[in-house]
Structure formats: C-alpha cells, structure tokens
Amino acid sequence: xxxxxxxxxxxxxxxxxxxxxxxxxxxxxxxxxxxxxxxxxxxxxxxxxxxxxxxxxxxxxxxxxxxxxxxxxxxxxxxxxxxxxxxxxxxxxxxxxxxxxxxxxxxxxxxxxxxxxxxxxxxxxxxxxxxxxxxxxxxxxxxxxxxxxxxxxxxxxxxxxxxxxxxxxxxxxxxxxxxxxxxxxxxxxxxxxxxxxxxxxxxxxxxxxxxxxxxxxxxxxxxxxxxxxxxxxxxxxxxxxxxxxxxxxxxxxxxxxxxxxxxxxxxxxxxxxxxxxxxxxxxxxxxxxxxxxxxxxxxxxxxxxxxxxxxxxxxxxxxxxxxxxxxxxxxxxxxxxxxxxxxxxxxxxxxxxxxxxxxxxxxxxxxxxxxxxxxxxxxxxxxxxxxxxxxxxxxxxxxxxxxxxxxxxxxxxxxxxxxxxxxxxxxxxxxxxxxxxxxxxxxxxxxxxxxxxxxxxxxxxxxxxxxxxxxxxxxxxxxxxxxxxxxxxxxxxxxxxxxxxxxxxxxxxxxxxxxxxxxxxxxxxxxxxxxxxxxxxxxxxxxxxxxxxxxxxxxxxxxxxxxx
Ligand SMILES: Cc1cc2nc3c(=O)[nH]c(=O)nc-3n(C[C@H](O)[C@H](O)[C@H](O)COP(=O)(O)OP(=O)(O)OC[C@H]3O[C@@H](n4cnc5c(N)ncnc54)[C@H](O)[C@@H]3O)c2cc1C
Ligand code: SF4
Numbered sequence: 001x002x003x004x005x006x007x008x009x010x011x012x013x014x015x016x017x018x019x020x021x022x023x024x025x026x027x028x029x030x031x032x033x034x035x036x037x038x039x040x041x042x043x044x045x046x047x048x049x050x051x052x053x054x055x056x057x058x059x060x061x062x063x064x065x066x067x068x069x070x071x072x073x074x075x076x077x078x079x080x081x082x083x084x085x086x087x088x089x090x091x092x093x094x095x096x097x098x099x100x101x102x103x104x105x106x107x108x109x110x111x112x113x114x115x116x117x118x119x120x121x122x123x124x125x126x127x128x129x130x131x132x133x134x135x136x137x138x139x140x141x142x143x144x145x146x147x148x149x150x151x152x153x154x155x156x157x158x159x160x161x162x163x164x165x166x167x168x169x170x171x172x173x174x175x176x177x178x179x180x181x182x183x184x185x186x187x188x189x190x191x192x193x194x195x196x197x198x199x200x201x202x203x204x205x206x207x208x209x210x211x212x213x214x215x216x217x218x219x220x221x222x223x224x225x226x227x228x229x230x231x232x233x234x235x236x237x238x239x240x241x242x243x244x245x246x247x248x249x250x251x252x253x254x255x256x257x258x259x260x261x262x263x264x265x266x267x268x269x270x271x272x273x274x275x276x277x278x279x280x281x282x283x284x285x286x287x288x289x290x291x292x293x294x295x296x297x298x299x300x301x302x303x304x305x306x307x308x309x310x311x312x313x314x315x316x317x318x319x320x321x322x323x324x325x326x327x328x329x330x331x332x333x334x335x336x337x338x339x340x341x342x343x344x345x346x347x348x349x350x351x352x353x354x355x356x357x358x359x360x361x362x363x364x365x366x367x368x369x370x371x372x373x374x375x376x377x378x379x380x381x382x383x384x385x386x387x388x389x390x391x392x393x394x395x396x397x398x399x400x401x402x403x404x405x406x407x408x409x410x411x412x413x414x415x416x417x418x419x420x421x422x423x424x425x426x427x428x429x430x431x432x433x434x435x436x437x438x439x440x441x442x443x444x445x446x447x448x449x450x451x452x453x454x455x456x457x458x459x460x461x462x463x464x465x466x467x468x469x470x471x472x473x474x475x476x477x478x479x480x481x482x483x484x485x486x487x488x489x490x491x492x493x494x495x496x497x498x499x500x501x502x503x504x505x506x507x508x509x510x511x512x513x514x515x516x517x518x519x520x521x522x523x524x525x526x527x528x529x530x531x532x533x534x535x536x537x538x539x540x541x542x543x544x545x546x547x548x549x550x551x552x553x554x555x556x557x558x559x560x561x562x563x564x
Contacts, residue, residue: 013281018106020528021287022230027552041102050221056380064381076221077110085437105231116538119164145546157198186470193356200228218347254300294500310518319499325489328464329413364455368418416460447491501530
C-alpha cells in the first residue's frame, strides 16, 4: 500500500475539475506527472447520472427548476445562483450574480458549448482603441493550442475566412432548422453576418466517441459523450494513466507556502467529515473558476504574503468582467399552423451571428455576437409562459389549449453577448465579516457597467427588434429605456466571469505572467478564466481550454528542465 493521499508529495495539485482543471489533468498526467485533484463537488458521470432521454412527465415538477438545479430538474448543472452555506455578498448598489456548480466537471456538464476562438484583435484592444489593456500574448501564441483542442475535443462549424473570427478544424455543421432559415433570410436583408454555429458537439465520430443523435438535450449531460464535458472527455483519459488521484467533496481553503515563498500544497476541508486536511505538491494549479481562484489567493495570507498570495501587485480580484447580455423575443405569425417538420438537432442553435460592424463608426467601442433561440423544443414546466402576449391575449380551457398548439414553435428569441471594457469599479474582494459554513471568508462583489456597455446593449435591442420586424413578427416587450439600462443583464449573470488574476509582463500590474505562472510564486499557476486580460465578444471556454493546455505544456517543460 502506498502512502495515503494526505501524506504523499504529488508532482502537481490541481484545484477544480472544470474546463481549466480537466485540461490540466489531461495534459499533466499523460506527460507522466502524479496529480492530485481537489474538487469541492460531488462525483458525476454524464452517461450514468445524466437524464438525456427522460420525458418531462417522468418528473413531479415536469422538469421545472429546483434550488439545487436552477435550470431544471433534469439539468446537469448541480449548483446555482445561491449555494446553501456558501454565500457571497454584494457591496451597496451592486447587482451581481455568481453561478457556481459543485460537481465533477464543474460548469462543463451543462454549458451551452458555443466554442469560439478569440481573434487576433481581441488580444490587442488597447493598441487598437486605447481602452483596457493588451494581452502579453497574441493569437499566434494560442493558435496551435486552439488547433489541438479542436482535434482532441471536437467542434463543428464552417470555414468562413472572417476578420477576427478565426476558423477552426471543424466537423460539418448541422443544417439550420426551419425557423433558423427565416432568421437567416432576415439577417441577410439587414446585412448581418449569419453563419453556422460553432459548438463542441460531434457530428462525426471522433477519438472513440460517437456522433450526436440529435436529441437536443445537451444541457442534461450527454448519455453517449457526443458533446464536450471535462467530466467525460478529459478526466477519463487522465484517470486511465493511473496517475490521477481525484478527491471529490474536497473544498480547498488556502494554498500553503514555505519559508522561501514557494507553494507547498493546498489545505482543504473534507466536506463529508468537516475535517481540515492538507495535500502536498511540488506545483499548484488553481482552476476553481476565476473568482473562486481569486478567493483562494486572497485567503492564503501569511507573514510573507499579508495581502494574500501572488498579490504583491494588489491586482488579485481586480479587472473582473462578464459578458454583456440582453434578450428580445417575439412572435412570428408565419410559423403558425406549420406543416409538421423535423426540428431535431443538437442541444443549441445551429446558427451564429458574429460581430459584423466597425466600432469606429458606432457610439461604443466593442462588439457583440448574437445567439438565436426558438423552435419546437420539448415542452416542460414554464412552457410558453407569457402566452397572454400572443394575439389572442391568453384565455382559459379549450381555447387556451388550442392556442398552445397554434402558437407552439412561433416564438423567436435573440440574445446578445458582448464585450465589456474592464473598469476600476468592478472587482471582488474578501468580505471582512462573512464566512462560509467551513469558516472560509467569502467574496464580496462590486460592480458597475459604463456607458460603453449601455450603448452597446441599446444597439443589441435595436438590432433584434429590426430582425423580428423583418421576419414579419411582433416583439413581446417595449424597448427598455436608459433608466432600465436598455435591458442589460446584471453583472455575472451571463456566467462568463473573467479577469481577477490577469496576466501581464509587469508584476506591478498583473498577477500571472504570459505562461499563467504567478509572478510572486514560482510554482503556482492559474488555469481558469482568471488570467484573461479582456473578454472579447466571444464566449470564453475554448480559450480557457487552449490556455490551460499551453500552461500545462509550460509546466511539463519546466519539470523536464528541473526548474520546478
Ligand atoms: C448555463 C451556462 C451556459 C454556458 N454556456 C457557455 C457557452 O456556450 N460557451 C462558453 O464558452 N462558456 C459557457 N459557459 C461558461 C463555462 O461553463 C465556463 O467558462 C467554464 O466552465 C469555466 O471553466 P473553469 O474551469 O474556469 O470553471 P468551472 O467549470 O466552473 O469549474 C470549477 C470547478 O472548481 C470547483 N471548485 C470551486 N471552488 C473550489 C474549491 N474551493 N475547492 C475545490 N474545488 C472548487 C467547482 O466545484 C467546479 O467543479 C456557460 C456556463 C453556464 C453555467
Ligand atoms: S443533442 Fe447530441 S450531443 Fe446533445 S445530448 Fe443529444 S446526442 Fe448528446
């Protein structure tokens, strides 16, 4: 029998098993490192625990949300906006939501799988418009890793040669659904770029995984692993090496250091027993999600690091961003009384509208992309809520049931997802007064949007209304006013929190270097969305995966050279 996990000295300790942690475990174990992974959540396996083919009537709540599963009872996102015993707080005037999962694979079990590369301009925005900061690396540094992620994980899409929206190594995309063809026509009339979606779902078998059978239930966890989750795509090969020790229910409390200021491991709470434990490791990789990794660093105080670990710059927690978002939905009469037709497909839209305009001609500096929703999805709790907004104005009994049938599939919705410019008022810090159930100090969020974001969101609203109008439809809600923030979603609620441990060449203004290694602690790395310097108008996870792969390769090279 070898030493217990508590006694052994591991090569690497990874905190968190989501996108960033899963990729680090995959890379490092396969390169020969003995890795211990601390995951605060419960074990999870999508084919075993997912509910891919369940019918809403199999649930007493007809698939509606629960406190543990905010997106629906069958959803694979165990966690929520609030976690019992694990609060976070908000400074006065702050409207912010923090969605956390507590399960193996983190938020990659449920996520939307919109998988976008950042473009060359996204790494050098300050150089282009003077706002925010440039990354210390560029697209060329990440391109080989994006290519490898594409080949390893699988992604569908189409080669378009668009400026700042780099193509990938794509599997064929699924054809647009009926309502999406109408959207595409309207987009073409308005000169809005509209192309096939780019999602990490297999439309052809890849690396031993089968192609998608188009059940459309990706958010429940795929029963055949045809979509990407860290849980079922990255962690099994890591485990197969025999070099991954996985501890679930393990809530990291702080990173420990020695007298030389080197990380020695991580102290953690065994959630089953409430006992404090410690693992020793030669290298520590934080991938607990951007804000949770910042929290860990801020809570890792010692006489040598009184402001928290890796925080000599005071930048840990700063430059917090989220994607901007707003939605508009409407009713499309042309979709009424339709001929029954096949709307099967992947669990997500088949179309994508990347940013298509030039910000120099607009009243806001950064772009957005558009996501489309609608169609004939499986009805469950909350189905067609707001039927009173349709022409018949709601009703009762038989007439209402008939309306549900007539209007089913006639709703169209657009969601804008845009780039926020980091600002000094948006950050997280340790709340001096509040602790979680294990006595770990919690985060307090501070948040402000600027006019850059408000003006961008107003443009989204106007565009979505024009699209619905061009489709001959009726929008359900009036245009939100400036006082209503033009309908901007609260900070954090698009669930793309980034920054807070940002990268840079200058240790005075950044937390980690260009290899995501802490400037202050030679054997400490961050592999989640924390090192991002800017948001881009793209969803972040493909870049988290590529960065984590690159960071892991750097760790491997440093270990080989005897430097770690
Ligand atoms: C509904 C939804 C839709 C989304 N859609 C998209 C999309 O379409 N495209 C896209 O790019 N992104 C999307 N995202 C975002 C995406 O899920 C995240 O960017 C990604 O999962 C972040 O990876 P991560 O490794 O940083 O963190 P996570 O995936 O959140 O993993 C962090 C892990 O760390 C664990 N952990 C936290 N604290 C501790 C601790 N103290 N000790 C031990 N373990 C800890 C957590 O339990 C979790 O398992 C979506 C997210 C949600 C929720
Ligand atoms: S739509 Fe495809 S990838 Fe998604 S759950 Fe169904 S089979 Fe799996």
